[in-house]
Structure formats: structure tokens, C-alpha cells
Amino acid sequence: MAGESGAGSLIGAMDAVVTRHPQVLYKMMHDAGPVVRTESADGGTVVVASRAIEEEVLRHPELFSSAGNSGQMGTDRPLIPIEIDPPDQRKYRRMIDPLFAPRRMRALEAPIEKLVNELIDRFGSASEIDFAKQFSLPLPSQVFLTLIGLPLDDLPRLLEMKDGVLRAHHVLGTDFDDPRCEVLKKEMAGAIYDYFDRALNNRESERADDILSGLLEGEVDGRRVTRQELLDICFILLIGGLDTVSASLDCFFAFLAEHPTHRRQIVEDPSLIPSAIEELLRYEAPVMMTSRIVTADTKLGECPIKAGDNLFMFHGASNTDEEGLPDAGEVKFDRQSCRHFSFGGGVHRCLGSNLARLELRIALRVWHSRIPDYRIKPGLELEFTPVIRTTYAFPMVLGASIEHELLP
Ligand code: HEM
Known part of the structure; x- marks a missing residue:
């Protein structure tokens, strides 16, 4: 994941059109070359848009450091493990990974399925819902708060803090480079630290079967x-x-709402859902990019790059690179192999991927067994946010017939 300020003008330049359908941007990146370096008064910027080059970057954390990213989310200290490098990073991962292991996640299957059903039950007989407010936001938030051991009543405040850190410009309704954004980001980052300090104090006096209790036992x-x-x-x-x-659900359901043929495939054959999820993760890449700081002068492909350069890996561009994946620009739920970078890779590979996949699988399975037909409210253009592609409003019409949509 990348915060906003380190990515500077790159993120500022992404408008609603680019973030809604970033594949257009990725195509332009492919045309420009697998790796492109530009230089400005602020230093060098390197953009990676290729499978092979992204793999190379991820294999060499000593040359492409995560440590220099510190402060992007308004914090005074590097976040662990995402803003530190090996060998320390590996030690922390060894401590945290078991808390998110597949076996632990599987125990969540029944409660997640129950929650998905409850959220859908709450739609009642409505023919129109806000998918973001009524489904894609509450589902992962409630699962996460229960898993980590925080009260559901704290959700509004936690969302406010998270949004202030990730999208200060959106919260303030201002431009990306408005100086007030940095102020809000720091304030909210401080609030997150204070919040967890209190939560850990509480958990210290009374342990439970949750992530906070597990972390308190952690050793490095x-x-x-x-x-x-x-x-x-x-x-x-x-x-x-x-x-x-939430972002992944927004991206996936926007795609499925607009592609009835794909939707029909998973309605008719739910066993396709796990591969459909990998394919949608690949094509949609809900986390658009992650960044690194180059630690020594070197070359990537034919492109010379310099120590201190800011490097951005655009996961969706690497995922749709035709080199090594035929028809990479097409979405095919029956692909035999669909390796992608949407969870990053190498030492920093996403530690929440087991949880994310489980939630996505259950959500898609239960939803499509109950609501096979839906579409984005006609006449509306959804607005997605940059970097982590989510939307705050997703008006959806339920029950629009697939057959009707397939008519010419
Ligand atoms: C579909 C959903 C998700 C996507 C697309 C995603 C994407 C990513 C990506 C691209 C990275 C690599 C960052 C880098 O290399 O700098 C990453 C790392 C990470 N993710 Fe996720 N993530 C998802 C879900 C989650 C969840 C649910 C959690 C927490 C419960 C989580 C926690 C983390 C953490 C802690 C890291 C840092 C790992 C490290 O630096 O060693 N992610 N994620």
C-alpha cells in the first residue's frame, strides 16, 4: 500500500476517469516502455509497468527499500512491517503471520457467511441500495474489528481516522496538494496511535481470542x-x-455489474468464484501501486536509475503486461494460471491476503446465490479514489434482468 504524499504529483494527476478504468492508463504505460525514469527538481521518478521488472524489484529489497517510505501516512515513525527492510522486517513477519494463517482464517468462514446474509437481509425489498454504504464498507470493517478485538461501536471514529490518513484531500474536499491535508493526516495518525494505546491497555488487563491479545504475546x-x-x-x-x-468489493461489483456475461458465469457455476477472484484481482488491482526508494545507482532492464529515486510499481500495469500472459487485457474466469501482483510480492507480500480472499469468496458466493441480477444505477458514473480504488457512493439497482441487459 502507498500513502499519498510520497507519491506526490503522480497521485495528484490521477483523476476520476483514470481511477475508475485504470486499464487505459496501464495501456499507455505499456506503450511508453516497461520502465520509465523522469527527473524533476524533486529528483528522479521511476515507473514500473512490467511483470518481469516488478518481479526483479520485489526480489531485491536491499536495492529497492521500503524504509524511505516512512511518513507517507502522517506518522513520525516507520510502520511495521511495511516501512522497514529485511532483516528486521522478516523477524516481525514471523511474529505477525501466524495470527493471519489460513487455519485461523478458516474459523471465520461461518461468521462471515452469517454477516453477508444479514447485510443482504437488511436490504429488505428495496430495489435500489448504496452498495458501498450497505455492503462493501460494513462487511470487511465488521470482520476486521471482530478479528482484531475492537468494539463495533468504534467503527465510525476508526473510519474517520483511516480516511483522514489515506485521503485527507477527499475528507477536506480540496486539492491533493492543499497544505491542510498534511495537517489532518498527522492529526489522524496521532489519533490512531492514541486509540490503539488505550485498546492495548484494556487488552493487557483482559486477554481474549483476538489479534490484539496475540500481538501482546509477540516476541522478536x-x-x-x-x-x-x-x-x-x-x-x-x-x-x-x-x-x-472494501475497495476490492467496489472494483469487483462495478466490473460484474457492467459485464453481465461474466456475472452469469459465476451465477451458473459458483465453483468458478475462486478463479474469478484471482482474475478480478489481477485485472482490477484494487491497490494500484506501491513505492520504493532506490538505494544505489543501478539498471532496470535497459533503464539506468539512481540512488534516491522514487520508484512506483503499478500492479495493474504489470498484471496486464502481455509478456508471459497471453490476452492479459481480457478478463477470463477460466484461466489456468493467473499470477498477479495485486498483493505485492517478495518479503512485503500482503499479510492479510488469506483474510481478504476468504471474505471475497464468501461475499461473491452468497451474494450471487441471492442476487444474481444487479446494475449500477443508470445515468451514474461511479467515482473511485486514487491508489486504493474505492468509492464512497455506489448506487446499485437490484433485480435488473441479465437477459434484458444482453439484448442488443
Ligand atoms: C484484497 C485486499 C488487499 C489488497 C489488494 C492488499 C494489497 C497489498 C499490497 C499490494 C501490499 C504490498 C505493499 C508493499 O509491497 O509495499 C500489501 C501489504 C500489506 N497488507 Fe495488504 N492488501 C489487502 C488486504 C489486506 C488486509 C485485509 C490486511 C490486514 C488485515 C492487510 C495488511 C497488509 C500489511 C500489514 C502489509 C504489509 C506487509 C509487509 O510489509 O510485510 N492487507 N497489501
């Missing part, structure tokens, strides 16, 4: 993790847990 280098380290970890878990799966 044979010692207990400090409170400060725990806060650096909780911060990024909150950002990952509250935003990315």
Missing part, C-alpha cells in the same frame, strides 16, 4: 515486542483491514 529476537512496536504494527493493520477489501 527472544524479547517481548515493545508498546511502541505494537502501535507501529496496529496502525498498518487498521489501514489494511478497513480499506482494501
Whole structure:
């Protein structure tokens, strides 16, 4: 995941059209070349848009560091593990990964299915809903809060803090480079630290079967993790847990609403859902990019790059690179192999991917068994946010017949 300020003008330049259908941008990137370096008064910017080059970057964290990203989300300290490099990064991952292991996640299957059904039940007989407010936001948020061990009543405040950190410009209704954004971001980042400090105090006196309790038992280098380290970890878990799966649901359902033939495939054959999810993750890449700082002069492909350059990997561009994946620009739910970078890769590969996949699978399965027909409210253009592609309003009409949509 990348915050906003480090990515500077690149993110500022992404408008609603680009973020809604970024494949157009990725095509332009492919035409420009697998890796492009530009230089301005602020230094060098490197954009990676190729499968092979992204793999190379991810294989070499010593040359492409995550440490220099610190501060993008308004924090004073590097977030753990996303803003630190190996070998320390690996030690923390060894401690955190078991808390998100597939076995632990599988235990969530029944409660998630129940929640998906409850959310759909609440639509009642409505023929129009706001998919964002009534489904894609509450589902992952409630799952995450329960898993980590936080009260559901705190959700509005947590969302406010998360949005202030990730999208200060959106919250303030202003331009990306308005100086007030940095102020809000720092304020909300501080509030997240304070919130978790109190939550950990509570959990220290009364343990439960949740992530906070698990983290309190965590050890690195044979010692207990400090409170400060725990806060650096909780911060990024909150950002990952509250935003990315909602964004994925928004991207997936927008695609499926507009592609009835694809939708019909998973309605008629739900066993396609796991591969459909990988294909939609690949094509939609809900987290558009992640960034690194180059640590030494080197070359990527034929392109010379310099120490200190800001490097951006556009996952969706690498995912749709035809080199190594025929018809990469097409969405095919029956692909045999669909390797993608939507969860990143290498040492920083997403630690929430098991949880994310589980939620997405259950959501798609239950939804399509109950609501096979739906469409974006006619006449509306959805607006997606940059970097983590989510939407705050998604008016959806339920029950629009697939057959009707397929008519010429
Ligand atoms: C479909 C949903 C998700 C997507 C698309 C996604 C995407 C990503 C990406 C691209 C990275 C790599 C960042 C980098 O290399 O700098 C990443 C890392 C990470 N993700 Fe996710 N994520 C998702 C869900 C989650 C969830 C649910 C959580 C938390 C519960 C989470 C927590 C994290 C953390 C902590 C890292 C940092 C790992 C490290 O640096 O070692 N993610 N994610």
C-alpha cells in the first residue's frame, strides 16, 4: 500500500476517469516502455509497468527499500512491517503471520457467511441500495474489528481516522496538494496511535481470542515486542483491514455489474468464484501501486536509475503486461494460471491476503446465490479514489434482468 504524499504529483494527476478504468492508463504505460525514469527538481521518478521488472524489484529489497517510505501516512515513525527492510522486517513477519494463517482464517468462514446474509437481509425489498454504504464498507470493517478485538461501536471514529490518513484531500474536499491535508493526516495518525494505546491497555488487563491479545504475546529476537512496536504494527493493520477489501468489493461489483456475461458465469457455476477472484484481482488491482526508494545507482532492464529515486510499481500495469500472459487485457474466469501482483510480492507480500480472499469468496458466493441480477444505477458514473480504488457512493439497482441487459 502507498500513502499519498510520497507519491506526490503522480497521485495528484490521477483523476476520476483514470481511477475508475485504470486499464487505459496501464495501456499507455505499456506503450511508453516497461520502465520509465523522469527527473524533476524533486529528483528522479521511476515507473514500473512490467511483470518481469516488478518481479526483479520485489526480489531485491536491499536495492529497492521500503524504509524511505516512512511518513507517507502522517506518522513520525516507520510502520511495521511495511516501512522497514529485511532483516528486521522478516523477524516481525514471523511474529505477525501466524495470527493471519489460513487455519485461523478458516474459523471465520461461518461468521462471515452469517454477516453477508444479514447485510443482504437488511436490504429488505428495496430495489435500489448504496452498495458501498450497505455492503462493501460494513462487511470487511465488521470482520476486521471482530478479528482484531475492537468494539463495533468504534467503527465510525476508526473510519474517520483511516480516511483522514489515506485521503485527507477527499475528507477536506480540496486539492491533493492543499497544505491542510498534511495537517489532518498527522492529526489522524496521532489519533490512531492514541486509540490503539488505550485498546492495548484494556487488552493487557483482559486477554481474549483476538489479534490484539496475540500481538501482546509477540516476541522478536527472544524479547517481548515493545508498546511502541505494537502501535507501529496496529496502525498498518487498521489501514489494511478497513480499506482494501472494501475497495476490492467496489472494483469487483462495478466490473460484474457492467459485464453481465461474466456475472452469469459465476451465477451458473459458483465453483468458478475462486478463479474469478484471482482474475478480478489481477485485472482490477484494487491497490494500484506501491513505492520504493532506490538505494544505489543501478539498471532496470535497459533503464539506468539512481540512488534516491522514487520508484512506483503499478500492479495493474504489470498484471496486464502481455509478456508471459497471453490476452492479459481480457478478463477470463477460466484461466489456468493467473499470477498477479495485486498483493505485492517478495518479503512485503500482503499479510492479510488469506483474510481478504476468504471474505471475497464468501461475499461473491452468497451474494450471487441471492442476487444474481444487479446494475449500477443508470445515468451514474461511479467515482473511485486514487491508489486504493474505492468509492464512497455506489448506487446499485437490484433485480435488473441479465437477459434484458444482453439484448442488443
Ligand atoms: C484484497 C485486499 C488487499 C489488497 C489488494 C492488499 C494489497 C497489498 C499490497 C499490494 C501490499 C504490498 C505493499 C508493499 O509491497 O509495499 C500489501 C501489504 C500489506 N497488507 Fe495488504 N492488501 C489487502 C488486504 C489486506 C488486509 C485485509 C490486511 C490486514 C488485515 C492487510 C495488511 C497488509 C500489511 C500489514 C502489509 C504489509 C506487509 C509487509 O510489509 O510485510 N492487507 N497489501
